[in-house]
Amino acid sequence: MTDDTFFDPHQRATIAAAMARMIPTDDVPGAAEAGTIDFLDRYLSGPGYVYAAPDGDGFETLTGRRLEAWTRRIAVVRERYVAGVELLDAAARRRGADFVDLGPEAQDQVLREVERPEGREEEADLARSQVTLYGAPVEVALQQTSAEVDLGFLPLLALHTRQGFYADPVYGGNRDHVGWQVIGFPGPASLAEVHQGLYTTIDYFADNRVHPGTED
C-alpha cells in the first residue's frame, strides 16, 4: 500500500462492499466499477487531495487556516468510518457473518438498520435534513450548508459514494467517466478542457436558439 490510503484491508473491503450497495451495479456500471473506494481511501489519507489543480495537473498544497480546517474535517470523518465499519460488522454478525460476506439483500438490510438506529430515528433524520435542498425531506446531496462533520456515518457514505461516482476522474473515482455515462452527462474530457475555455454545452441548447423578437 502507498501512503495515499487510510483504510486497513478489512475496512477497505467493508466500505467498498457498502458503496456497491449505495450505487449498485445493474445493466450498467455502479460504484464498484467507478472505483469510488479509491476516491474515498485517498481522500481520507490526509489533506493532500482536497483540491485538484484547476487544470487537473496535480493537487493544491493547503496552508494556514484551510489546512487546519481540512485536517480537522478529515480526522472527524475518519473516526466516523472506523466506527461505521464496526457498526456494520456488529449488525452483520447478528446475521452470522461479517458485512462483506453477506449477500446484497442482507447488506441492504444492515445498511438500513445502521441508517435508522432503533430509538434514534430523529437524529438520523436531522443529519439527513441538513443536506436537504428545497426544504424537501431526506436528500443526500451535499449543499453548501453542510460542514460534512455534522453528518452521520450513513449520510457520509452515501455522499462520498456519489462524489466518487460523479466527481471529475482526477479525484480517483468516476473511472473512465462511467458515472457520467450512466446518466448521460457529456462532461469535459478533462479539467484542462474547461480551464482553457474549450468545453461547451451549446449542442444541448434549443434547436432554435434565438428568442422571438431578436431575429435579424
Add this chain to the structure above:
Amino acid sequence: MTTTRHDRTDVLIIGAGASGATAAKVLTERGLRVVALEKGPWRTKETFSGDELASINRYDLWPDPLLNPRTHRTGADQPATEQLFCPVPQMVGGGTVHWQGWLPRFTEDDFRFHSVVGGVPGASLADWPITYAELEPYYTAVEWAFGVSGQAGANAFESFRSKGYPCPPMPMSRYAEKYHAGASALGWNSFPTPQAALSQPFDGRPATVLSAFAQQHGDPTGTRSSALNVFVPHAVATGRYDLRPDSYVREITVDERGRARGAVYEDAQGTLHEQRADVVVLACGAVETARLMLLSTSARHPHGLANDNDLVGRNVTFHEFSSAVATFDDPVYAWAGGGYVSASSFQFYAHDDDRGFAGGGHMASSGVGIPLPINWTMPDRPAWGAEAKRIDRELFNHSMAASMVVHDLPQHDNRVDLDDTVVDDWGLPVARITLTPHENDLAMGRFLIDRSAEIMEAAGATSVQRVYPERVTGNCSHQHGTTRMGDDPATSVLDRDCRAHTVDNLFVVDGGSFPTGTGANPTLTIMANAWRVADRIADGRDARTTS
C-alpha cells in the same frame, strides 16, 4: 499590538464584493484615493475550474463553515444552531465570483411598496426614500459596464428604461424553451432572463462558451461578468485603488466625537493594523455589515456603531428560492450552460389585492437544484440504492425546475445579532440569525409555486412536484435590510444617501440599506445603488474642495 498606518486615505471601503467594488470604481474614477480591506483572497480566473467537487462540496469558493460559522434560530426563545445560513463567497468579487448573474431590475412599485399594499399586520413595511427614477441611470450604467445580455421590452411588466441591453439575450436553453412554451400557452408574459454573461464579445472580452460549470463555480474564461473581472480592474486602472486582500476588519474605530476614524484589521500573518480615512464605507453584505457594526462598540456607541435605536440588524430579509419540479419525455438538459440560462416571468410580480397576500415575485426556470451530477437532486429521492440510481438515470436529462423568488416581508424581530457562544476562527462572535417567516411569505410562496407548476403542466410535463417553501433558509444567498435607509432617523439607520444618521462619515452600500427586499434578485440594484451613493460621496468631496 496594533500598528497604525499613517497613510490616511480619502475613503476606506470594507469589503470588495459586488457593492464595495462598484463604489471603488466610481470613487477612484472621480479622483479619490481608496483603500479597500477584503477579508478573503484576491483570486484570478486562472485559479477557477470546472470542478464540481471542489467548488460546491468542498468550499473552495463557499465560506468553509468550520472557519466561518453562523447560527440560526426561529425565534428569540429558541436555541440557535450552527448553520451556514445565507453563505456568500468571501473573497475579492464576493458573491459575484460564482454566481450565474440573473440581473432583473426592480420596478417602480418596489420603491413604494408600503404605499402600494398598505400596512400588513406583523410586517415592518416602509417605502424607500428614493424612487426608481432616481436609480434608473445607475441601472443603465451597471448594465453597460457589465455587458448584460438581455432583451429590452420583452418583460411586459418592466418599468421604463432609458437604454436597451448592451448584448442580445443568451442563446435559448431547452429548459428556457419549455418555460416560454408553458407561459405563452397560458397567455402569460415571459422573457429571456437578463444575465451577467456575454452573449457576444464585449469591451475586450470574448463571448461565453456556455460551460456546464457556471452557477457556484468560478469562471476560468472571464466571459461571465462579475465585480472581480469588471469593477476591480476599472478601479485598479486609476492607480488610486489600494486593495488589500486577506485583511479581516475586526472593528470600526471612532474619534472622540463618535465619527468613524478608520478600521482595525488583521492581516494574513495575524498582525493587527489600523487604517484611517476621512470616510468609511461598509460593503460586507447585509449580514456581515450588521455584525461588524455591532462588534464596534465604543463610549459614544455603546450598543454598536450607529445603533442608538437598536435597529442595526433588524428587519433582515433573505428571499427564498423554491420550485415546481417537472419531468418531460424529451430531454431538457437542465445543466447546459450551468443550468440557469433561463426564461423569466414577472406575470405575478406586481401586487394584486385579489390574491389575498401582499406583493409577488420573480419566477424563472432553472436546473434541478444544482444541475451537475454530484449535487443533482430531486425532491424525495431516496439517498442511496437501486431506486436512487434509477431516478438519476431516468431524470437527470429530463427534469427541470420552475422556480420563484419569495418577496419576504421585513419584521422587527427578524434580525442579525451577535451569537453569545459561537465564535469564528478569528475568535469573534458570529452572526446569529433569528427568523420566523411571515404568513404572507408562505402564502406568496404557495401561490407562485402553483403558478410555476401550471407553466410546467402547460408545457407538457409528465409530472410536476410542488416544493412549497415552508420556511426561509437563506438558500439563495440574498440578504437585505439590516441597516435600512429612510428619511426618519427614528425608524431607519441610514439616510437617503445611505449615510448613517448618527455618524456623518459612515456609509453602507450593500443590501443592508434596502427597506424592503422585493421579489427579484437584488444585486443589480445593490450595485446601482452603490454607484449612486459613491457619486454622492464624491459630490460632497467636490463641494468641499471648491467652496
